[in-house]
Amino acid sequence: MFELLGIPPQALFGQLLLGLINGSFYAILSLGLAIIFGLLNIINFAHGAQYMLGAFVAWMLLNYLGINYWWALLLAPLIVGITGVIIERLLVQRLYHLDHLYGLLLTFGLALIIQGVLRNQYGISGLPYTIPSQLSGGQNLGFMFLPNYRGWVVLASLVVCIATWFVIEKTRLGAYLRAATENPTLVSAFGINVPRMITLTYGFGVALAGFAGVLAAPIYSVNPNMGADLIIVVFAVVVIGGMGSILGSIITGFSLGLIEGLTKVFYPEASSVVIFVIMAIVLLIKPAGLFGRTA
Template sequence: MITLFGYPIQALMGQLLLGLINGAFYAVLSLGLALIFGLLNIINFAHGAQYMMGAFVAWLLLTYAGINFWLSLILAPLALGLFGMALERLLLRRLYKLDPLYGLLLTFGLALIIEGAFRQAYGVSGQAYQVPKLLQGGINLGFMYLPLYRAAVVVVSLVICLATWLAIEKTKLGALLRAATENPALVQAFGVNVPVLVTGTYGFGAALAGFAGVLAAPVYSVNPLMGSNIIIVVFAVVVIGGMGSILGSVLTGFGLGLIEGLTKVFYPEASSTVIFVIMAIVLLLKPAGLFGRTA
């Protein structure tokens, strides 16, 4: 057996891949959080719940309507996007003139309602979701076995992150979004319908979370608690990276996932706390976060 630093290379690579997958979800979720925070000045605590809903929509569609993974990958984000826009219109909109903390509290309440409702309906044991036929199996790379689906998750997440980055940095709509983040009143004065932009951004953020949820369904079991488990880690990721730059939050997400994976190999006891420890260190050394602009 080939070993590296005294550890079997198969196990090492397996954990690294798992870390990379976790990192992919951290990246997509923190990207959505950063987008929403930029324009709405709200930390979306319901982001985890929306991720969980994405996974559940996919599972429900498959179980009750026989709709396959690929169609769910489009339908679930659409549903979540509509759901998000409705939330923004009905509830979040009332809070923009208040302290941003109220937004956190409101979305926390929403997260409790959503999580509680799914727990009430489906319990906490978790539902299995099959890997789509096309991506079953894997490739033997010699030094490790690479499951196709897991590799696809990493690639697709990267593509989504890059596409979002391009859309924001290189398109007209992205330019408007960035301008509205800087100064919404001024953008409104130029005749741009900023409220619609805000609604759309929140919907897009929720859709992104739902998309991540569908991707996650075959990897983890579909479980009402999967959202709250991941969102707190994502908060730490966001504190570490700072929400100033999109590429920054993507990089931080993947990097921390890898570090978590490595910790699982070398010091498993700390694997669930390592990201929080890193957060503490970053706060000591660079309080604004690695890519943050302001404290």
């Protein structure tokens, strides 16, 4: 068999698959951000904290109430989404007429508070959350050992991403949403409750983060910093894909996961910066992002 730069193809396929798995998280998270930014014009810096909250809620459901992973997959995003609705109603809503910076500062502050409270309560090392028994074990694919759970992550995130894209781009509800962001006054003249729609959109974007958090809980340690580490990368993904572009964020999410995976093979020391290097290059060449439209 051929070798590529000293890496046997088996190892390469393995790394590509792993990149795809990490890309799944980037895709769901950046999708949520893109929806919130695209429809509300709010840069939601609390997204990482909301992702972490999803994982924590899953852990709490299991340990305090004995509710298993599968229910948590449904309930945790719902609970996190509801907190999002409350935050939107109470706080974010008041900032729509102001500069982007205010929304960013507010959500960043919220993120710090949520992280701080949980850190105080649970420490930093994280909490154990075991993989559900139906998905434990793995498949030997010949070129690598694929844990069943990771396969499930890719599948679940693909389904969620495509469904979201479909709802927003192809259905009547999505059409209302897009129209409401273009011209809210006109849309409300047609008898549609625009503020409520916006609130629910924020709740949905946040619920996506919560969903990713539940998916992540069995893989990464459930700790208060898990989102803070990830959110910066996810923002880079959104910028590369084009702020507010839904399809852009999904595609860039997965492909940057792949690129990062390859970096880990060829030069692991650079794996934490490669996405930012790409971001800098994209900003130089195409400031609106790969899929963004220049306004």
